[in-house]
Amino acid sequence: MEKIIYKAESRGHANHGWLDTHHTFSFASYYDPNRIHFGALRVLNDDKITSGTGFPKHPHDNMEIISIPLKGDLAHEDSMGNNATIKQGDVQVMSGGTGIMHSEFNPNKDIGTEFLQIWVFPNKENIEPRYGQVHYPVADRKNSFQMVVSPKDSGLDTWIQQDAWFHLADFEKDFDKTYELKKKDNGLFVFLLEGEIEIGGEKLEKRDGIGLLNLEEVNIKANANSEMLLMEVPMDW
Structure with a gap:
């Protein structure tokens, strides 16, 4: 098993006032030639948006985009006619395909919004754009891997155009489970949202990440109550 460690403090960072963002992979003004992507996983942004602000309408194409709110709400509008608000426990996916326009903003007056925005390269380009949004109960990920993103034929409405599987997990202290x-030949990227875990002989703390290659399974042990996102993606697509 090969390992690539991404410590929280080594991420790219930008604070625009209305947006405070950390980039695990090269994005916008942050560029590291050794951190362009992990297989098909292209972007992992950890965003905080102040109340009443957000991203104006902007384009995307030929990219699978996943948004996972961690705190607060995120209002969404797009050129496909979708107008929705995603909240903690929700997962939103969009296939950019031939091209879409969308906007995202924090609709609250006094609460900040925190969310993950993730981009995955698709395995087929120029498909018809699509949108999916599902609420996944937080209780269902306690000491379990809760699948929240999958390929098209895996039964989830939050599917993407790629052989990728995302799971959220909340482990109690001293609990361990094998993924x-x-x-x-897929790889696994684990991003620790809260707590402390041991995985592949490495210790991860809050907002650390690890990319794992050449493995069939890996055990994860929580040294404290921990929340994490597991992203299994193709390394060659």
């Missing part, structure tokens, strides 16, 4: 990869 088994769903597709041979």
